[in-house]
Amino acid sequence: MDICVKSGVTFMRDNTAPENISDGEIVELFFERNERAIAYVSRKYGSYCGTVVQNILKDPQDAEECLNDTWLKAWESIPPAKPRNLGGFLARIAKNISLNRYERDHAEKRGGGEIALVLDELAECVADKGNVEKNYERKILTEAINEFLKTLPRIKRDIFVLRYWYCLSAAQIAERVGVTRSNAAVTVTRTRRALMGYLEKRGLL
Amino acid sequence: MNNKDLFNAINDIDEKFITDAGKYLKDDPLSPYEPTEAHPAERLFSPLKTAASVAAAAILICGTLFAVKLFQPRLSAEPSSANETANSSETYAAELGGAAGSGQTNTSDHDSAPVTDHTSPEITEENFEKPQTDDNWKSGDEPVGPLPFTLIGPDYQQIHYEEITDIENGTSKKDLNDTNWNVITCDGFAYIAPATGMNFNSADNPEQINNIMNDNKFENDNAEFSRIYTGEHYNDLVVDSAKCEFWRIPANGMNERQMNEKGFPQELLYYGSSVHFRGTVTIEAYLVRETDDSGNDVYYIVPRSGAAQLPVIDIAHTDAEKYRFKANTSKRSIGMFEYSNEMPAITVIDDIDLGTDAFNVDRYFSEFKNYLKVVARLDDIDLSYRADRQFEGISASVEILDIQLSDNALEPLKVSEIIDDAQTLEDLYSISNEINDMYDGFGNKFRVYSNISSISDDIIGDEITYGELRSGMIIAMYDKYKKLSGLYTYRAE
Numbered sequence: 001m002d003i004c005v006k007s008g009v010t011f012m013r014d015n016t017a018p019e020n021i022s023d024g025e026i027v028e029l030f031f032e033r034n035e036r037a038i039a040y041v042s043r044k045y046g047s048y049c050g051t052v053v054q055n056i057l058k059d060p061q062d063a064e065e066c067l068n069d070t071w072l073k074a075w076e077s078i079p080p081a082k083p084r085n086l087g088g089f090l091a092r093i094a095k096n097i098s099l100n101r102y103e104r105d106h107a108e109k110r111g112g113g114e115i116a117l118v119l120d121e122l123a124e125c126v127a128d129k130g131n132v133e134k135n136y137e138r139k140i141l142t143e144a145i146n147e148f149l150k151t152l153p154r155i156k157r158d159i160f161v162l163r164y165w166y167c168l169s170a171a172q173i174a175e176r177v178g179v180t181r182s183n184a185a186v187t188v189t190r191t192r193r194a195l196m197g198y199l200e201k202r203g204l205l
Numbered sequence: 206m207n208n209k210d211l212f213n214a215i216n217d218i219d220e221k222f223i224t225d226a227g228k229y230l231k232d233d234p235l236s237p238y239e240p241t242e243a244h245p246a247e248r249l250f251s252p253l254k255t256a257a258s259v260a261a262a263a264i265l266i267c268g269t270l271f272a273v274k275l276f277q278p279r280l281s282a283e284p285s286s287a288n289e290t291a292n293s294s295e296t297y298a299a300e301l302g303g304a305a306g307s308g309q310t311n312t313s314d315h316d317s318a319p320v321t322d323h324t325s326p327e328i329t330e331e332n333f334e335k336p337q338t339d340d341n342w343k344s345g346d347e348p349v350g351p352l353p354f355t356l357i358g359p360d361y362q363q364i365h366y367e368e369i370t371d372i373e374n375g376t377s378k379k380d381l382n383d384t385n386w387n388v389i390t391c392d393g394f395a396y397i398a399p400a401t402g403m404n405f406n407s408a409d410n411p412e413q414i415n416n417i418m419n420d421n422k423f424e425n426d427n428a429e430f431s432r433i434y435t436g437e438h439y440n441d442l443v444v445d446s447a448k449c450e451f452w453r454i455p456a457n458g459m460n461e462r463q464m465n466e467k468g469f470p471q472e473l474l475y476y477g478s479s480v481h482f483r484g485t486v487t488i489e490a491y492l493v494r495e496t497d498d499s500g501n502d503v504y505y506i507v508p509r510s511g512a513a514q515l516p517v518i519d520i521a522h523t524d525a526e527k528y529r530f531k532a533n534t535s536k537r538s539i540g541m542f543e544y545s546n547e548m549p550a551i552t553v554i555d556d557i558d559l560g561t562d563a564f565n566v567d568r569y570f571s572e573f574k575n576y577l578k579v580v581a582r583l584d585d586i587d588l589s590y591r592a593d594r595q596f597e598g599i600s601a602s603v604e605i606l607d608i609q610l611s612d613n614a615l616e617p618l619k620v621s622e623i624i625d626d627a628q629t630l631e632d633l634y635s636i637s638n639e640i641n642d643m644y645d646g647f648g649n650k651f652r653v654y655s656n657i658s659s660i661s662d663d664i665i666g667d668e669i670t671y672g673e674l675r676s677g678m679i680i681a682m683y684d685k686y687k688k689l690s691g692l693y694t695y696r697a698e
Contacts, residue, residue, distance in 0.1 A: 088224040096216075146219045161223060178591045
């Protein structure tokens with residue numbers, strides 16, 4: 001068992017944690033303030049969240065730190081939060097922490113990497129469109145994107161999310177999903193353009 | 206709003222979408238996080254984790270033992286005699302409803318490829334390379350020669366140590382045995398089979414395609430897979446990169462039920478190949494347009510009958526448990542266009558809108574026709590096959606697209622019987638009501654009429670689409686000079 005103390009919380013990385021422990025049981029441990037919850041989430045979701053972090057922060061040490069911060073943030077958030085979807089909850093925390101780290105590291109100069117590329121690609125959707133009220137609520141935009149994603153076939157939706165949420169490169173998507181790199185790239189491009197059309201139709205661009 | 210706002214909005218999308226897509230990252234949801242000294246990239250991206258490995262090892266120890274038993278006689282790969290070839294072709298033609306008899310024979314460069322009798326393409330003791338022992342290791346760190354356990358590709362040849370470029374989980378070649386690996390990669394070659402020309406489609410071979418679609422008889426037992434190495438040629442194409450993989454367990458951590466559903470044998474070892482070609486190939490084909498669920502158009506190149514120029518890479522899994530590597534065949538309907546090929550349609554990957562950019566092809570499609578006869582010069586050709594594929598495996602860019610306008614002249618598709626007694630519009634007016642004008646992609650104008658009695662009021666005045674045509678409607682066809690060229694009644698099939 002590895003032990004890591006961070007912000008007063010002792011993390012136990014327990015590789016003997018039961019493999020079949022459910023998300024509900026882990027959340028209960030959080031509520032009981034049982035530190036084994038950390039050990040269990042790191043065992044169950046370490047690889048998954050690690051991938052999320054690693055795609056934003058290329059530096060392994062930064063990624064490792066962000067992953068630890070993710071468990072800490074989960075520890076601080078649950079309770080009161082009671083996530084129904086623990087994996088998604090943790091992935092979102094991991095991503096937000098990594099983005100904050102990325103922004104901090106790139107405050108003065110926007111560097112390379114997938115985040116920069118993703119931002120560049122998304123700029124196409126909004127370029128030269130000045131007809132949107134500046135204070136348009138992000139929530140409305142997110143809702144529209146959610147609606148758009150519902151219209152997509154599952155595989156295309158997953159590819160889009162892998163690109164623009166998980167920030168995977170076309171090559172990584174190809175490898176993960178089992179398509180050619182070209183297929184992945186074309187699917188991303190077409191879906192992005194379809195999103196642009198969808199948002200335009202709804203007056204959001 | 207700027208791109209950052211959009212990025213942030215996407216960041217807040219429904220968690221369901223995140224976890225759905227996240228499944229591609231979590232090869233095993235119970236995979237342990239191991240904060241060790243191992244390279245983080247290995248840890249974070251390692252697709253196969255301990256839990257899956259343990260389970261797989263148990264399955265595959267049994268599977269490998271069973272496999273050894275299966276590696277019995279392999280048929281000689283000598284080319285068959287001319288008679289055998291002829292017999293094989295005849296049988297084939299009969300199955301396909303007389304394709305050979307009607308002159309629809311293959312004209313591709315690979316007609317002359319030796320046809321191997323694959324009635325029992327298994328491995329014989331004498332042909333199967335003996336696993337190596339410690340004695341035939343070369344001096345030095347890296348062993349050479351055939352692996353000490355059975356690992357063969359679709360060419361029925363044993364994999365050698367020196368062909369392996371990667372072993373997942375970092376097992377060294379020296380320590381490699383039949384149970385301590387998950388994925389073996391051989392970068393540098395792939396398995397392909399020459400095309401035999403088995404391409405049928407509803408435009409060129411309407412009778413055969415009907416038989417194929419209805420009788421479900423379309424197989425290619427004659428495909429003979431062999432290796433193609435980086436730098437080698439396939440016709441005018443040069444292999445830019447080639448790779449193949451062997452898996453001890455199926456992809457994506459499928460459980461036994463999922464494996465059975467997909468027809469995977471438990472002992473699946475050959476997992477897939479990919480090849481990227483440099484160079485161009487010119488192909489007589491149909492450009493077929495498919496509009497997907499989201500309204501986006503996807504274009505496919507389907508080779509015309511006998512015009513296959515690219516090799517076959519897809520394996521059918523049905524007999525894989527016997528280590529018979531049979532070529533997979535496609536059978537598919539894209540709108541009104543049906544085809545059945547020994548290789549899937551080629552997905553056009555150009556990141557362009559074919560309708561408005563370089564080729565401007567959309568104007569040639571019509572409500573009546575979602576395919577065009579073309580000669581296409583393709584480049585950036587990518588062939589890939591993976592046992593768990595979700596996409597068809599050939600994609601290419603279109604460098605030049607020559608649309609054969611004369612061949613695409615609109616035929617009275619599903620429209621028949623010129624009305625002899627209604628030669629003028631005035632005659633038509635006397636028996637019908639006008640509904641709408643329609644145009645095809647060639648400037649021909651349709652005017653659709655209908656007998657009053659056969660059309661309901663709610664359709665009149667609406668835009669007519671092909672699917673709304675009903676038997677009994679009368680269609681006036683105009684040419685591009687607005688001259689009435691014919692009157693037809695529509696007959697539903």
